[in-house]
Amino acid sequence: MRVITGTARGRKLVTLEGDDVRPTTDKVKESLFNIIQFDVEGALFLDLFAGCGQIGIEAISRGARQAVFVDKSKKSIEIIKQNLKTTGFEKKAAVLNCDSLAFLLRRSEKYDIAFLDPPYAKGILQNALEGVASVMNENGIIICECSLGEELPEQVGDFVVFKEYKYGKTLLVSYKIPEKQEDD
Numbered sequence: 001m002r003v004i005t006g007t008a009r010g011r012k013l014v015t016l017e018g019d020d021v022r023p024t025t026d027k028v029k030e031s032l033f034n035i036i037q038f039d040v041e042g043a044l045f046l047d048l049f050a051g052c053g054q055i056g057i058e059a060i061s062r063g064a065r066q067a068v069f070v071d072k073s074k075k076s077i078e079i080i081k082q083n084l085k086t087t088g089f090e091k092k093a094a095v096l097n098c099d100s101l102a103f104l105l106r107r108s109e110k111y112d113i114a115f116l117d118p119p120y121a122k123g124i125l126q127n128a129l130e131g132v133a134s135v136m137n138e139n140g141i142i143i144c145e146c147s148l149g150e151e152l153p154e155q156v157g158d159f160v161v162f163k164e165y166k167y168g169k170t171l172l173v174s175y176k177i178p179e180k181q182e183d184d
Contacts, residue, residue, distance in 0.1 A: 001054055004030055006061030008087040014079055015052040024055060024117060024145060028167050032143060033058060035165065035174060036113055039141055040064050043112035046135070048100045048128065053080035053093075055115045060089045068094045068111070070103045100124075104131030112137050117145040126152065133157030133175075142175040 001023055003011045015023050024032070032055070033040070041063040047056030048070050056067035067089075069080050077097040084090045096103060100118070114132050118124040125146055132142055133156040142159055144152060148171050154161050159175035 001026070001052070003054075003058055003061050003087065004033070006058070006063065008057065008061040008089070011087050013052060013054050013057065013083045013086065015054070016073075016075055016079055023052060025167075025170070028145065028170050028172065029055065029058060031165060031167060032115070032145075032172055033062060035163075035172065036141055036143065037062075039113060044068070044109070046070070046111040046114040046132070048103075048114060048116045048132065049118040049124075050080055051076055051117070053083050053095075055117070056093070057083055057087055057089060059113070059115075060092050061087065064092075064113075066092050066094065068096065068109075070096045070098065070100050072097065072099045100128055101131060104128065104135060107135045109135065110137045110140070111135055112140050114140065114142045115145070116142070120147040121150055125150070129153065129156040129175075133159045138177060140176075144173045144175075146171050146173070 001013045043064045045059040045064040045067040050069040050071045053069050056069050060067050084093050148169050158177045162174045162176040165172040
């Protein structure tokens, strides 16, 4: 696994080992950043259920001003810190070892982009979406990675499904607040 582009392009990242780990593939990661390419520069990026941190690191490499990494696994946090050191992004990152839902309940900070990639088909994503919507800027984007058959709500808070993208058995779903139409 590597950083695809930006200031840390080509740097190799370490990932966790085991059957419970499912890192985002390079194809899906590249597609994700094609979706948000014009929104990353200067963004405050939330990488929830961060795993090895590759998505938040890619965001920093592409110009995000800061990424916040949240994962409840101590092993994941160690790997994220190692990957941040490898890329030199420690000062542009906040790494939090806590439950994602608890994190969302006590945040007042507003994010520009949030990426959610929890374990598939366990209801975690659906539970987290409402909390994520409450910590987003009005012009923010929420991107969820899930399995193709997983059902997500059409609306969370003021955010509605903007687009869905299918990549084999993986689905990326983007949420945005619809632009208000001015009455003539």
